[in-house]
Amino acid sequence: MVFETPVCSPPSPIDKESSDVSMGYCGVKAYGVNEADELIAKLALHCYNSHKGTNLQLMTVTQLMVRSVAHFDYQMTLNAIDPANNSFSSVEICAWDASIENDENLRLVTTFCSLEGSGEKGTQWDFDGVDMFYNGVMPKWLDDGTLTGSETLHYYEVNDSDLQENEWLHLYAQVGAYSKWDLDMVNHFPLEIKKAVVQTKEDDIESSLKLKSSNAIFYITFTTQKRTQSNEPKPQREKMSEEQPHANLAVPAFKTEKDPITQTQNGQSSVWRFGGSDKAAKASTVTLRGVIYMLFDNCSKDVNKTILPLGHGDPSVYPCFRTCIEAEDAVVDVLRSGKGNSYGPGAGILPARRAVAEYMNRDLPHKLTPEDIFLTAGCNQGIEIVFESLARPNANILLPRPGFPHYDARAAYSGLEVRKFDLLPEKEWEIDIEGIEAIADENTVAMVVINPNNPCGNVYSHDHLKKVAETARKLGIMVISDEVYDQTIFGDNPFVPMGKFASFVPVLTLAGISKGWVVPGWKIGWIALNDPEGIFETTKVVQSIKQNLDVTPDPATIIQAALPAILEKADKNFFAKKNKILKHNVDLVCDRLKDIPCVVCPKKPESCTYLLTKLELSLMDNIKDDIDFCVKLAREENLVFLPGDALGLKNWMRITIGVEAHMLEDALERLKGFCTRHAKKTETETESLQALKLSDNNLEM
Helix, strand or coil, rough: CCCCCCCCCCCCCCCCCCCHHHHCCCEECCCCCCCHHHHHHHHHHHHHHHCCCCCCCEEEEEEEEEEEEEEEEEEEEEEEEEECEEEEEEEEEEEEEHHHHHCCCCCCCEEEEEEEECCCCCCCCCCHHHHHHCCCCCCCHHHHHHCCCCCCEEEEEEEEHHHHHCHHHHHHHHHHHHHHHHCHHHCCCEEEEEEEEEEEECCCCHHHHHHHCCCCEEEEEECCCCCCEECHHHHHHEECCCCCCCCEEEHHHHHHCCCCCCEEEEEECCCCCCCCCCHHHHHHHHHHHHHHHHHHHHHHCCCCCCCEEEECCCCCCCHHHHHCCCHHHHHHHHHHHHCCCCCCCCCCCCHHHHHHHHHHHCCCCCCCHHEEEEEEEEHHHHHHHHHHHHHCCCCEEEEECCCHHHHHHHHHCCCCEEEEEEEEEHHEEEECCHHHHHHHHCCCCEEEEEEECCCCCCCHHHHHHHHHHHHHHHCCCCCEEECCCCCCCCCCCCCCCCCCCCCCEEEEEEECCCCCCCHHHHHHHEEEEEEECCCHCCCHHHHHHHHHHCCCCCHHHHHHHHHHHHHHHCCHHHHHHHHHHHHHHHHHHHHHHHHCCCCCCCCCCCCCCCCEEEEEEHCCCCCCHHHHHHHHHHHCCCCEEHHHHHHHHCEEEECCCCCCCCHHHHHHHHHHHHHHHHHHCCHHHHHHHHHHHHHHHHHHH
């Protein structure tokens, strides 16, 4: 069925010969429909449904004519579906947007409805009213004369089920967000509605019908995908126009009694119109630094012991882990040559990218080229670039538990939903492949594999990684392989790069020299695209990575220029010596833990610079969990370990082994003393202590 073109006064056909082209773009949008166009189309179809009594859902915008002069004129052809019978329809829509003319973010009038913008520029919100809104008190937002009907205003709070069932409420929230902030919809949408309230003068109808009342105003607060909070209600008004039979959706702003822009004291503004962003608020709650700093704050000056920082890993501060002379000479040579003083391209300088490709090709069945390599300021920036490149509405990503918390932080910052799959301690920390299939869905874009694994210290076998690749291919997702510890292995299992399975599934590798060469401060890493089938190109992942690199800082050119020599002249004896020290430290810790029943190491690590231990809290008194354990350990012994909760593993603890051996010996003595003091006493020991106390009391008498 094809609907008739609605009766309206559409924009006149565009005539390039007569149009004032200098005023703006004229004609069919050659670059396609963007998110703002689609939002306008959804709103127009919503108004069409309200007018026609239909329930059509937007499928695609098949044609869009737009003219930009004093305002935007739209002529759209929409493909829509009726969910009741799965029939398809074609709908023609006419609209105009006067945002240019009125200096507003968005003002749209379609055939059947109009959306008015947020009022004059500089309008301020009444924050006292906002506080009342969040406290559940219904403020008097509008004058009594604003609405027609009875003299008394009534409020109806929308319950959760109604929020889910009435999709148009979500549309109103999107329109409110876009008209207020002109948000980047790809990264901020979809919105999560926090609260919706209907204000109306009609009190003689059922509450559920108030949602559909033509004489109502909807106040909606929401959180964006990037966790931006709407700190004010977004009023959207729906009423029937007296002049034409269409609804008017209004997004007005409220002014305070005195507009802060005009408030002055002695000719100066009385308010500051800037403030800190809360964009990173959620991301910062899952960082290791916050946990470590909290534990340092609990260390005591009254304890006559130096602080032993074994909660985070930076072996570079200890002389026994100093990097090889070849790496230092490479940097010195570039410094003296002056070749590292200029800007570099966003993807990195060509000699460095070529050197990385050759370095990785030694272990791959296919050959990487410099075009497959992108240099980053360490692996953490690589995570940032990749996650920003993958972020889109509703997307989720699969992360290991336990894992590296920076992935969680960057996912929160990028608006990616995190879903966790387990690493199984009873299977030497292998990936729970069945668990991956259980949590993935049509919005899953990638899974992260850390190999060699931080924090577990295991190295995955060829067969296990092949199963992971086959599972990812089955699900249609990419594999992000974190291989920054590829040169830090001291066990029997050889390292197998995930890129070997790129014929099964595209693999994006994150790596660098910070761990292998023990130079985290040099901040050089890379993203490598293992993709012989060109899937990253066709899905525009490559394009997105390049675009993100264009707006982020480059790694220092001096280190980029030194990278070829660092990789080519690496001394195998340096790696062997470093790994031998780590192996000795692992053996030392595991041997000493045999005398501490409360702390158990189920699997001796064979890579990385950490050792995971399980806390047997049932053997201890007055210890609630791993965080309580680590806080009290810091207070009583000035010893800092990382609680497993920070890694997603409750009641475990991570010990750093990338330190000098004498520090570990001291730490384990302190740990033993702490556990002895807090160990549960046997019945005989309890009776002996009671007898001793009684004897002491008798002596005092």
